[in-house]
Amino acid sequence: MTRTFDDKLKDYAALTIxxxxxxxxxxxxxxxxxxxxxxxxRMLAAEAYAAGAKNVQVMYTDERMGKARFVHGSDEAIGYxxxxxxxGIAAAHGSGAARLSVVSExxxxxxxxxxxxxxxxxxxxxxxxxxxxxxVGAMAINWSVVAVPNPAWASKVFPGESESIAMQKLWxxxxxVARLDNENPLQAWADHCDSLERRQAYLNDLNFSAIHFKGxxxxxxxxxxxxxxWVGGWGYAKNGVKNAPNIxxxxxxxxxxxxxxxxxVSSTLPLSLRxxxxxxxxxxxxxxxxxxxxxxAGEATFVGLLDTDEGARRLGEIALVPPxxxxxxxxxxxxxxxxxxxxxxxxxxxxxxxxNRPGIDDLSDDEKLAAGANTSKIHVDWMIGxxxxxxDGVLASGERKPLMRGMDWVEAV
Amino acid sequence: MTRTFDDKLKDYAALTIxxxxxxxxxxxxxxxxxxxxxxxxRMLAAEAYAAGAKNVQVMYTDERMGKARFVHGSDEAIGYxxxxxxxGIAAAHGSGAARLSVVSExxxxxxxxxxxxxxxxxxxxxxxxxxxxxxVGAMAINWSVVAVPNPAWASKVFPGESESIAMQKLWxxxxxVARLDNENPLQAWADHCDSLERRQAYLNDLNFSAIHFKGxxxxxxxxxxxxxxWVGGWGYAKNGVKNAPNIxxxxxxxxxxxxxxxxxVSSTLPLSLRxxxxxxxxxxxxxxxxxxxxxxAGEATFVGLLDTDEGARRLGEIALVPPxxxxxxxxxxxxxxxxxxxxxxxxxxxxxxxxNRPGIDDLSDDEKLAAGANTSKIHVDWMIGxxxxxxDGVLASGERKPLMRGMDWVEAV
Numbered sequence: 009m010t011r012t013f014d015d016k017l018k019d020y021a022a023l024t025i026x027x028x029x030x031x032x033x034x035x036x037x038x039x040x041x042x043x044x045x046x047x048x049x050r051m052l053a054a055e056a057y058a059a060g061a062k063n064v065q066v067m068y069t070d071e072r073m074g075k076a077r078f079v080h081g082s083d084e085a086i087g088y089x090x091x092x093x094x095x096g097i098a099a100a101h102g103s104g105a106a107r108l109s110v111v112s113e114x115x116x117x118x119x120x121x122x123x124x125x126x127x128x129x130x131x132x133x134x135x136x137x138x139x140x141x142x143x144v145g146a147m148a149i150n151w152s153v154v155a156v157p158n159p160a161w162a163s164k165v166f167p168g169e170s171e172s173i174a175m176q177k178l179w180x181x182x183x184x185v186a187r188l189d190n191e192n193p194l195q196a197w198a199d200h201c202d203s204l205e206r207r208q209a210y211l212n213d214l215n216f217s218a219i220h221f222k223g224x225x226x227x228x229x230x231x232x233x234x235x236x237x238w239v240g241g242w243g244y245a246k247n248g249v250k251n252a253p254n255i256x257x258x259x260x261x262x263x264x265x266x267x268x269x270x271x272x273v274s275s276t277l278p279l280s281l282r283x284x285x286x287x288x289x290x291x292x293x294x295x296x297x298x299x300x301x302x303x304x305a306g307e308a309t310f311v312g313l314l315d316t317d318e319g320a321r322r323l324g325e326i327a328l329v330p331p332x333x334x335x336x337x338x339x340x341x342x343x344x345x346x347x348x349x350x351x352x353x354x355x356x357x358x359x360x361x362x363x364n365r366p367g368i369d370d371l372s373d374d375e376k377l378a379a380g381a382n383t384s385k386i387h388v389d390w391m392i393g394x395x396x397x398x399x400d401g402v403l404a405s406g407e408r409k410p411l412m413r414g415m416d417w418v419e420a421v
Numbered sequence: 422m423t424r425t426f427d428d429k430l431k432d433y434a435a436l437t438i439x440x441x442x443x444x445x446x447x448x449x450x451x452x453x454x455x456x457x458x459x460x461x462x463r464m465l466a467a468e469a470y471a472a473g474a475k476n477v478q479v480m481y482t483d484e485r486m487g488k489a490r491f492v493h494g495s496d497e498a499i500g501y502x503x504x505x506x507x508x509g510i511a512a513a514h515g516s517g518a519a520r521l522s523v524v525s526e527x528x529x530x531x532x533x534x535x536x537x538x539x540x541x542x543x544x545x546x547x548x549x550x551x552x553x554x555x556x557v558g559a560m561a562i563n564w565s566v567v568a569v570p571n572p573a574w575a576s577k578v579f580p581g582e583s584e585s586i587a588m589q590k591l592w593x594x595x596x597x598v599a600r601l602d603n604e605n606p607l608q609a610w611a612d613h614c615d616s617l618e619r620r621q622a623y624l625n626d627l628n629f630s631a632i633h634f635k636g637x638x639x640x641x642x643x644x645x646x647x648x649x650x651w652v653g654g655w656g657y658a659k660n661g662v663k664n665a666p667n668i669x670x671x672x673x674x675x676x677x678x679x680x681x682x683x684x685x686v687s688s689t690l691p692l693s694l695r696x697x698x699x700x701x702x703x704x705x706x707x708x709x710x711x712x713x714x715x716x717x718a719g720e721a722t723f724v725g726l727l728d729t730d731e732g733a734r735r736l737g738e739i740a741l742v743p744p745x746x747x748x749x750x751x752x753x754x755x756x757x758x759x760x761x762x763x764x765x766x767x768x769x770x771x772x773x774x775x776x777n778r779p780g781i782d783d784l785s786d787d788e789k790l791a792a793g794a795n796t797s798k799i800h801v802d803w804m805i806g807x808x809x810x811x812x813d814g815v816l817a818s819g820e821r822k823p824l825m826r827g828m829d830w831v832e833a834v
Contacts, residue, residue, distance in 0.1 A: 034497060043459045043481055050486055057493035063503050064489070068456055068481035073463055076477070080470035084447060090476050092516060096509025103505060 013179070016188045018051070020154075023186060023194055023255065025055040028152035029106050030251035033060030036105035038097065042112045043068040045156045052108070065100070071117055071283075077129065078121045086125050089136035098139040104247065107144070107151035114160035115343035118283025126282050127312035134316065134385035141385070146362050146369060150249035155182055155346055164343050185256035185335045185347070201252060204241030206421040207260050211238040211328075214409065216401040219262075219326055221273065221353065223397030225290060230326045230355065231268025233365050233380035238262045240327070244363070258335050258350040261327035263364035265380030267296040269323055275303075276352055277391040280343040284309045289390060296322050298357070314357060319384030325356035325364075331395045332415040345389050353393025353412075358384035426592070429601045431464070433567075436599060436607055436668065438468040441565035442519050443664035446473030449518035451510065455525045456481040458569045465521070478513070484530055484696075490542065491534045499538050502549035511552040517660065520557070520564035527573035528756035531696025539695050540725035547729065547798035554798070559775050559782060563662035568595055568759055577756050598669035598748045598760070614665060617654030619834040620673050624651040624741075627822065629814040632675075632739055634686065634766065636810030638703060643739045643768065644681025646778050646793040651675045653740070657776070671748050671763040674740035676777035678793030680709040682736055688716075689765055690804040693756040697722045702803060709735050711770070727770060732797030738769035738777075744808045745828040758802050766806025766825075771797035 011019075025031055037056050041049040046068070053064040077085055101107060118126055134141070144151055162174035169177065183189065190196035218231045240260040243253040275289035288304025298321040303310050314320050327349065329336070335350040342348050360382045362368045368381055376383070393399070399412035410418045424432075438444055450469050454462040459481070466477040490498055514520060531539055547554070557564055575587035582590065596602065603609035631644045653673040656666040688702035701717025711734040716723050727733050740762065742749070748763040755761050773795045775781045781794055789796070806812070812825035823831045 033495075036503065043456055046456045046483060046486070049483075050489055053486055053489045054493045057489055057495070057498055060495055062495070062497050062501050064486075065503055065506060066483060066486055068483070070459060070462075070479060070481070073459070073466055073477075073479055076463055076466045076470055080467045082446075082470070082473055082475070084475050085470055088475050090449065090478055090513065090518075092509055092512035092518075093478060095512065096505055099505035099508065100503065105503075105505075 011189070016183045017048070019188050019193045020183065020186060021048070021051040021055045023188070023197055024108065024152065024154050025052060025059055027194060027197055028154055028252050028255050029108055029150055030249050031056050031059045031061050031106060032249060034062050036063045036065065036100065036103070037061050037108060038100050038105050039064060039066045039108045039110065040069050041066060041110040042156065042158065043070045044158060045110060045112065048156055049110070052110070065105070071114060075117060075121070078118070078125050087128050087132055089129070089132040091136045094137045094140050098143060101140065101143045101149050104149065106149055109151070109153045110156055111153060111344070111346060112156045112158045112161060113280065113344060114158060114283070115164050115280040115285055116283065117160070121283070123282070123284065123308040123312050126309070127315075130282060131316060131385070138385065141359070145359055145387070147243060147245045149247055150243070150245040150251040152251060152253050152255065153346055154255045155344065157182065161343065165340055181338050181340055185338065185350070197252070201241035203421070204257070204260055207417070208238040208240060210419070210421045211260060211262070214401055214403070217404045218268065218402040219328070220400040220402055220408065221392060221397055223394065225274030226272065226392060226397055228271035228273040228293070228392070229269065229402065230323065231265040232326070233263045233265045235365060235367070236262050237364055237366055239363050254346060256335055256347065256350055258333035259327040259329045259354070261325050261364065263360045263381065264323040264326050264355070265296065266322045266377070266382040267380065269293045269296045273355070273392050275390050275392060276394040276397065277341060277348050278343065279348070279390045280345065281306065281313065281388065282309055285343060286310045298322070313386060313388055316386050317384050319382050320358050320386050322357070322382045322384070323355050324358045324360035324382045324384065324387055325389065327354050327389070328399065328411065329353050329393060330412060330416045331393070348391055349389040352391040353397065353399060354389045354391045356387050356389040358382065358386035358388060424602070429596045430461070432601050432606045433596065433599060434461070434464040434468045436601070436610055437521065437565065437567050438465060438472055440607060440610055441567055441665050441668050442521055442563055443662050444469050444472045444474050444519060445662060447475050449476045449478065449513065449516070450474050450521060451513050451518050452477060452479045452521045452523065453482050454479060454523040455569065455571065456483045457571060458523060458525065461569055462523070465523070478518070484527060488530060488534070491531070491538050500541050500545055502542070502545040504549045507550045507553050511556060514553065514556045514562050517562065519562055522564070522566045523569055524566060524757070524759060525569045525571045525574060526693065526757060527571060527696070528577050528693040528698055529696065530573070534696070536695070536697065536722040536725050539722070543695060544729060544798070551798065554772070558772055558800070560656055560658045562660055563656070563658040563664040565664060565666050565668065566759055567668045568757065570595065574756065578753055594751050594753055598751065598763070610665070614654035616834070617670070617673055620830070621651040621653060623832070623834045624673060624675070627814055627816070630817045631681070631815040632741070633813040633815055633821065634805060634810055636807065638687030639685065639805060639810055641684035641686040641706070641805070642682065642815065643736065644678040645739070646676045646678045648778060648780070649675050650777055650779055652776050667759060669748055669760065669763055671746040672740040672742045672767070674738050674777065676773045676794065677736040677739050677768070678709065679735045679790070679795040680793065682706045682709045686768070686805050688803050688805060689807040689810065690754060690761050691756065692761070692803045693758065694719065694722055694726065694801065698756060699723045711735070726799060726801055729799050730797050732795050733771050733799050735770070735795045735797070736768050737771045737773035737795045737797065737800055738802065740767050740802070741812065741824065742766050742806060743825060743829045744806070761804055762802040765804040766810065766812060767802045767804045769800050769802040771795065771799035771801060
């Protein structure tokens with residue numbers, strides 16, 4: 009029996025609430041969801057209440073409202089983010105509320121706005137939302153990010169299609185990489201996350217000191233922190249909940265040492281960043297710092313990002329994703345990091361995740377820096393892997409072990 | 422030249438921001454607006470930014486999302502309101518943010534939900550939102566309430582019409598009572614509020630000790646507090662801003678003494694309350710307290726309201742509205758208090774407004790009670806006036822002065 013769109017949509021809501029968030033009986037849930045997706049938001053709320061949520065607070069987001077600030081707002085408005093708003097959200101999580109972000113961007117929405125203005129506003133938001141970012145970064149609560157299509161985004165992914173066909177195709181792609189084409193989709197998703205855990209165990213056992221990437225425009229070595237831990241798929245929040253922080257996800261990721269990255273690296277996929285598409289990035293790293301940065305498109309936006317703070321020029325994440333994975337196999341460029349980061353090996357500028365270095369939250373700020381953890385107001389992934397980029401693990405002895413060649417991992421797990 | 426729908430919509434946004442809120446340069450604005458009205462919300466934000474707002478935070482509301490709680494939620498969920506959310510809003514106003522509520526209800530949305538459940542949830546919200554209510558009640562900041570139609574509401578107001586015709590007619594009615602049919606609508610609105618100020622001066626000069634209502638099912642006297650002040654039309658917020666807290670508004674209103682109301686009063690229009698329509702209310706008051714309460718429809722919801730707390734059985738407002746006014750002249754029953762309270766004289770159960778008794782905010786809680794001010798978590802208006810209800814002012818000497826007969830005030834101002 010063919011599973012209909014409505015079947016899959018219902019399963020998507022169930023997957024999101026039951027495995028993405030793994031909502032607990034009596035727990036609060038804050039959902040950030042686009043204003044145009046209110047019908048789907050109500051499905052999510054119904055699912056969460058049925059699973060015993062104490063409260064579902066839907067905070068509708070509105071990118072186009074955000075644009076009004078840049079078009080009509082004063083300089084003061086563009087440099088301002090409401091602390092009371094982010095403090096309220098931090099208080100929610102502080103009292104135990106889980107967090108779901110349903111994302112859906114128009115990749116080109118802010119293309120006609122001065123990147124300096126956009127950067128100024130993001131800087132204000134990053135500052136006001138610092139406490140929230142720390143809670144999320146530390147996985148203090150169970151949180152998850154999923155996506156729904158919008159017409160502008162769908163038309164960007166499927167140029168030349170009518171809006172309704174593009175929307176349908178983007179829904180199909182989202183369903184597919186969330187494993188919703190399966191008869192028992194929740195089990196299929198769980199199996200997938202379990203397989204990512206086997207890959208982590210493999211990498212953790214090998215305990216590499218660095219990962220080396222070599223391909224067109226790339227010869228690049230990322231040093232890992234000592235006592236690192238590869239994670240991915242399932243997340244283990246500090247409140248004891250096991251959940252899936254990203255749907256889809258194909259990556260296993262680790263913590264780079266903030267001082268031990270060297271060489272030149274080139275992007276292999278466009279990056280949708282702050283309403284602009286950044287393409288053809290090339291960065292030279294020296295002792296962990298991006299010392300030379302260029303991009304063929306969107307350079308000002310990317311450089312603006314790196315100027316956020318000192319840590320924005322250093323790495324907070326390295327992730328390994330084989331080109332054979334489900335997201336990459338769609339053959340699509342999604343213009344959205346939730347998807348595109350799962351189509352290729354990637355690195356992230358900015359803050360590291362403490363789950364990648366057990367015990368690090370018990371250290372002082374100085375000790376964290378000495379351990380190699382990076383801090384920043386930002387965390388932005390960009391894609392550096394492809395079938396033409398070879399990935400090796402480097403052992404402390406200097407010995408190299410081939411990890412990826414062509415489409416896949418060298419060794420199965 | 423005929424003014425088009427788009428002309429009027431644009432003027433409605435301008436009226437709302439420039440005279441409803443009177444947004445100040447550098448002030449923040451929090452807008453509560455239904456999720457289906459996002460296009461109009463963006464017009465409001467653009468207008469506010471253009472007027473120099475520092476930040477426009479749109480909190481989209483979603484009645485149907487609220488219903489999910491009652492349909493799918495646990496008992497715990499139904500008795501819970503998130504303190505962190507209301508604390509965040511209180512913090513916004515505490516730091517100076519103005520507040521705009523764009524209301525649009527489906528009058529029958531919760532008709533199939535147990536009123537006890539709805540009452541339980543409203544009780545939780547009232548408790549969590551106490552600080553917000555106090556800020557609004559004290560007019561600490563400039564706030565305003567306006568409305569936009571929705572199909573369910575429009576179809577209730579215009580039964581038998583197609584949904585699109587009903588929507589168009591409800592927009593027309595809203596525009597009309599906001600004086601947007603005029604060539605210079607902002608001036609027309611200002612003239613209207615000025616005329617309400619002349620009526621207040623007239624009543625304040627007379628300094629009545631009570632107001633008496635006599636008509637079918639009604640023989641009822643509302644004692645006023647000493648040193649009372651009739652207000653309405655323009656509001657004067659404590660932050661120094663002169664604005665229009667309600668669009669539309671036709672009322673002048675005053676503070677009843679919490680112990681000095683006696684007699685029997687009957688509703689003259691249905692009351693849309695908590696998703697239910699309450700009709701045929703009759704209440705007997707003794708020494709300020711509602712001692713006998715009945716309604717022909719929605720009685721459980723109305724009685725549930727009065728059981729909120731001790732003050733919910735006493736009056737917090739008395740308002741005089743002539744049947745000749747613009748809202749009444751539409752001949753429509755709006756099933757929404759923002760409009761229906763402006764079609765007839767009305768009273769409100771619950772909290773009084775401190776602007777009706779200058780200096781009262783400087784008194785202790787005991788002194789406030791002694792002065793006759795009522796406190797409650799609720800403030801709900803219901804309509805008691807019509808062309809068949811005579812209204813007299815009662816002077817301290819016992820002398821009576823006829824105020825309203827038939828369609829209008831006895832004396833012009």
